[in-house]
Amino acid sequence: MTADSTVTEPIATTIVADIAIVGGGLAGSLAASVLARAGHRVALVDKRAVHPEEFRVEKIGGRQLEMFRKLGFIDGLASAACRYDRVLNVREGRVVDVSVGQAYGLPYADLVAMARRQLPDPSSLIVDEVTAIDCSDDIQHLALASGRRLEARLVVLATGMAGALGYKLGIKRHVLAERHSVSFGFTIARRDGAPFDFEALTCYGERTADGVDYLSLFPVRAGMRANLFMFRDPTDPVMRELRRDTEATLLRLLPGLRPFLGDFRVTDRVQNWVMDLSVVEGHLRPGVVLIGDAFQTNCPAAGTGVARLLVDVERLCAEHAPRWLATAGMGTEKISQFYSDPDKIAADQQSLKMARFRQALTSRNDIGWDVRRRLHFLRRSLTHRVDQMRPGWLAQVRSALRA
Ligand SMILES: Cc1cc2nc3c(=O)[nH]c(=O)nc-3n(C[C@H](O)[C@H](O)[C@H](O)COP(=O)(O)OP(=O)(O)OC[C@H]3O[C@@H](n4cnc5c(N)ncnc54)[C@H](O)[C@@H]3O)c2cc1C
Known part of the structure; x- marks a missing residue:
């Protein structure tokens, strides 16, 4: 053996x-x-x-x-x-409303x-x-x-x-839906090194043809994280532009972002993902x-x-x-x-x-969805304005009661 x-x-x-x-x-x-x-x-x-x-x-x-x-x-x-507690929600350069609540x-x-x-x-x-x-x-x-x-x-x-x-x-x-959405993730910072003027911000798309649902900005330990969610053909040239020239492409798709972001740059690798619903x-x-x-x-x-x-x-x-x-x-x-x-x-x-x-809501451009989209943002923005006015109303009611 x-x-x-x-x-x-x-x-x-x-x-x-x-x-x-x-x-x-x-x-x-x-x-x-x-x-x-x-x-x-x-x-x-x-x-x-x-x-x-x-x-x-x-x-x-x-x-x-x-x-x-x-x-x-x-x-x-x-x-x-x-942790962050307030999200400024904006569209077309204007504040829609503010979401208040704990998030991480x-x-x-x-x-x-x-x-x-x-x-x-x-x-x-x-x-x-x-x-x-x-x-x-x-x-x-x-x-x-x-x-x-x-x-x-x-x-x-x-x-x-x-x-x-x-x-x-x-x-x-x-x-159920092939290539249903495209998402991008990256981190941004202001070029002058100053902090952004918001804790967190969501910027909604402006034109249905762009297919931008929203850009969500929120803090992570490495800086201000950006998640961009789109409904658009993943082979469209804009996808490459978003990877290669992220700052300029983002401002082209969401021009109303400029006053909120100032001069900013992407500080890490831009990751993206095409999602099938299944x-x-x-x-x-x-x-x-x-x-x-x-x-x-x-x-x-x-x-x-x-x-x-x-x-x-x-x-x-x-x-x-x-x-x-x-x-x-x-x-x-x-x-x-x-x-x-x-x-x-x-x-x-x-x-x-x-x-x-x-x-x-992002990309349908028929009359029904156009009306629905306008009402969606109008309702949010009116509710927000009423909420902001409320303390004033209460003060008026209180002073009327005191008189
Ligand atoms: C780009 C993107 C953004 C998203 N954003 C949001 C959001 O904002 N909000 C939200 O609610 N959801 C979001 N989601 C969805 C969310 O991230 C997922 O639903 C969640 O991560 C799924 O977790 P999971 O554990 O099921 O799968 P996974 O995290 O994918 O885990 C699967 C694990 O299985 C392991 N594995 C696979 N095969 C084997 C094997 N044979 N043997 C051993 N290990 C194996 C892998 O290594 C992996 O660790 C997002 C998804 C994507 C893609």
Whole structure:
């Protein structure tokens, strides 16, 4: 017997968990933390130890904050992000209104890192790629690129827009609107080094032909972040101009911005993203459930992606999954409860509705939408003026009562 023949193949390690979460973006990392905090054995698998600096959601506010609070992530968010409370909303060089309310700006990678830091045991994060899933009514078997294997009762697919794994399970993406929107992300600063005169600003598009929905400016630690959302053919030459000569192209598309920005420059790489609206089909499988972008993509301009994924995480992790794990089996009768959850369905539908509304409000130029657009901004601006006058009215009423 030669020395070589005595060497046995190393037995690939098998990791055992209650729940295997594939994909550690925002949806997967939040879900893993919520489930692990509740005492479940969780394995969160992602290809990368640190999420790359990809352009995704960069601001959290409004009702999203209530969900972050409910799920126990609000302190983590507040300590990782830049807070702002007032957004000046402008159009055609004039103030439409001012939005008042707590909001936070931060790079997506920092948001994901924050969610992962909330894992009670950091070793729950496995840096690897899931290459195959064998699912059944009982135990799910996952193959990892390293050769390791993972066994779990439930698999949560949170793989974002990457569809390869789902495809192998027979889950397909149905494209509802190809190249629905285009988004740009970059950071700006004033050339004289002075701060901008606003905390945050939203500037709405002026002409339907430009296809500009709005430019959102908000603080992040690196400076003033800009998110530009458009509904326009991604092959249009203006896309290249926006990447190459961002400052001039922006002012050409939004001339009313000039007085608010002064002389400014872009301080980092301009990132852009073309988004298809899509939803999965054939997803009802035993032992596997899809959340976040893995289930449905969202229009960035509508700002509903995070609201949707937070509903997914809350409904799955606080309600359905703990109940499923309490009894034997993981058949489709259990999994279907999540997909038919009224809150989930409402959030998914609202996201698609908002995507279509923003596109129409931005670029439809028929008379009906033209009137609707004018009324939309007129109503906002009148409400704002009445709100501003209100203290004066109250003072008048008070002095009349005193007289
Ligand atoms: C440009 C842009 C701007 C946006 N702006 C907003 C906004 O203003 N407001 C808003 O609410 N939403 C916005 N969104 C939407 C929001 O960012 C997404 O809904 C959200 O990031 C989706 O998170 P996720 O966890 O589902 O997917 P992702 O963050 O994409 O995470 C998927 C993860 O899965 C991992 N993965 C994939 N396959 C495997 C595998 N086989 N094995 C292991 N790991 C794997 C990847 O590495 C990745 O980490 C925006 C999106 C874009 C593209």
